[in-house]
Amino acid sequence: MRYLIAIVLSFVLVVNAYGFQIQKGRLTNGLRYVIARTTDVPIVSMTVMVRAGSVFDEKGKYGEAKVLATTLENCDTAHLKSKKLRFLFDKYGIISSVSVSKGYITISAVCLKENMDKMFYLVGEILKSRFDKKNFSIVKRQVIDRLKMLKNDKDYLAIHAAFEGLIAQSEYSHTSIGTLDGLKSITRGDVKGFFKKYFSSGNMVVALAGGLSDTDQLKIKLEKTFSSVKNTSGLKRFKDVSFRSGLNITNIVKPATKQSYIYFAFPSFDYPSKKYYASLILANILGGKLNSFLTKDIRTKHGYAYSIFAFNYRLPKRSVFVIGLQTQNRFTLDAIKRVFEDIGNFDGYITKKNITAAKEYLVGSMLIGLQTPQSISSRLAFGEMNGLGDEPWVFDKRMIRSITIADVRDAAKSIFGGSLSIGVVSFRDFKNEIRELANRYGYR
Structure with a gap:
């Protein structure tokens, strides 16, 4: 069956x-x-x-x-x-x-x-x-x-x-x-x-x-x-999330590992604000597909990573902008340096062409995702739970279409200009060297 x-x-x-x-x-x-x-x-x-x-x-x-x-x-x-x-x-x-x-x-x-x-x-x-x-x-x-x-x-x-x-x-x-x-x-x-x-x-x-x-x-x-469900009014409230200030680095040492696992986490925006949708476009441009900016530079050009990606992880309140990669142990610091270099190069990736392509990709993939009853019921439940008013796919498309190049640039400045947490699992402790690199690029 x-x-x-x-x-x-x-x-x-x-x-x-x-x-x-x-x-x-x-x-x-x-x-x-x-x-x-x-x-x-x-x-x-x-x-x-x-x-x-x-x-x-x-x-x-x-x-x-x-x-x-x-x-x-x-x-x-x-x-x-x-x-x-x-x-x-x-x-x-x-x-x-x-x-x-x-x-x-x-x-x-x-x-x-x-x-x-x-x-x-x-x-x-x-x-x-x-x-x-x-x-x-x-x-x-x-x-x-x-x-x-x-x-x-x-x-x-x-x-x-x-x-x-x-x-x-x-x-x-x-x-x-x-x-x-x-x-x-x-x-x-x-x-x-x-x-x-x-x-x-x-x-x-x-x-x-x-x-x-x-x-x-x-x-x-x-x-x-649902007759057994008791009658009450009102949704339970989510607590506001608090992000730590400054730079935080955690390096877990696994001597037998053959590669390093590296994640950058930055504070991002609340759903369903306009800034949240700007961060989705930013993530897609940087690491959301095979020809993304970080992928082309760090993986294709320099060969510093097996895989590299970026996404905006939605929390109940606010969200976290994530860049992740896996690399050979010997390229750990090189890969981290390239990430710092690339995310600061706004003019290199925040372009009208890249934003248009990201919008089309996000809207298209969203609609492709609505091809089964399961995905439709899931999206409708989420939209109703969050009081969107419109169907979620209508709301999302309208918000994505409204984002400008200035919106994405402002989102990047806010995300990459604040707190940063880096999590690393590797064969040795790189913490001090990573801190020196991060300090060089303005993270304290």
Whole structure:
């Protein structure tokens, strides 16, 4: 059944991004919903977004959101044993996941239209988790094991070091999976309390997309599926993020490693401001594709890196502008120097031609991303959660189109003229030499 869904999805290539029939409303318990009728292809996707990400983990209990999300698909529910729950997801070809970001827990499910009622039922069941003792213990151990595995991932260690060096609050700087001490301390009671606090109607959004028809019947199904969700008003508030001032460098030594993993992290702007979209264009110009400025100079011209990239990582509040690269150990300092040289060369990369190309790339890739019901329901849930008003793809396109060369230049000056955190994993400690280089380019 899963293979059949994969085959059908591969043909969902004719979605008109501006021709969706969209209906919004609230259930009797206050939960907001969005329904998008997209195509006649018999696929239906559901996205349930809850403002309950890892920034809401209690201090000393970092990992609560991750453990909760993992238990939802792996514990007994009000009417089903965990084994039966997983069996039914597979039997009806329902592809599902429960993911965690810093801001949100997201439940996603997609199935053939003929199995939509089964999908509604099973999503409703995981929202009635019993967090039974046996399966909770298994889930907790699995999450701890996953974190221990990440501790051997040098790329993960480098970017995490860069984020910890930049962000002052531990609730923002710790990874969404949590910390080892935090995970060990989490109890079933903690997870039950977390669920009760955050899984409420005012703090959730549900979006449906696909080959849907009778919206009145869909609302009835939604009422039944989410009847267990308690009625509350208002979203939980994100705390403002605080960035450390000045220059911070963390160098983790792994003597056996054959290459260096390097990340630069700079404070960036809040979503959905105009400056945020200017930073997206800046990231695309510098390291968002194969012919980007940093790629052509550092990788192609000088041969100092296997890969180099740039992106703007959105936090619940503000964002972080990231430049990452991997290089041979002997090129570590050369590569870092070239990054400093290149990001300061505004006239070399902030050009009308580059900005036009970046806009076309970002708008085009955004619309290409709207070719499946899953991506549409996900984007609609996010847009509704953030009160955009317009459909997210309409809002994004308008904002991207509005950015000028002056906007990108101002964004670059602000981002590269402030604080900087560098995370490095390499075979030896380069910290002092990196600091000398950074000082030379004005970072203190």
